[in-house]
Amino acid sequence: MFNGLNFSKWHEQVQFHLGVMDLDFALLNDKSTIITDKSSEDEKSFHKSWERSNILSLMFMQMTIANNFKSTVPQTESVTEYLKFVEKRFHSADKSLAGTLMAEFTIMKFDGSRAKSYYRDD
Template sequence: MSSASVFNGLNFSEWHEQVQFHLGMMDLDLALLKEKLAAITDTSSKDEKSSHKAWEHFNRLSLMFMRMTIANNIKSTIPQTESAREYLKFMEERFRSAEKSLAGTLMAELTTMKFDGSHSM
């Protein structure tokens, strides 16, 4: 976990990739790969109950990991969700467009810059 980047609002792609890698390496990515399972009932089998319990455990740990790798000033602006998959989807919808917008702005600035000879390269 110490090598995971902290999401600062500008590095979504890097953060997203590292979160998926770390959760996969820790074998906690089940909650990202599968939708929440149906609720447990009295007629649920042992396998269904154990699968549901495992999903809940992996989901809780995945959410904690993602929240730990987000800067505090951003963390407070993100709504709480019960699913790691929903949380990651919200982050992607909100910040991927911001990252693309920033990249476009920087590229436009870079391509319109002119060297005036007063500064070193």
């Protein structure tokens, strides 16, 4: 579940699950041109596959985002647009948390039973 601070892990998990479910077609391919009566069967098939993948991928991503963050992500027509917005909006928070944790871990030492911070009396 995406909570606003775990973008990297969430992104990796979403890509994995969509790939396993064979729904990553819209992430891997650009949307086809507009389908007309003159479009070939291959073009129609590609468009149908892309639309199905796009809709189901959007639904999957929306299901894996915590409710308090869903309202901050605008509705989009494309799963790639949705993912880009989430990345742009929350990737820096993910990096900030990683930096904070790395700083905390670098000042810790192990005393034989548990880790202690150099600067705090735990």
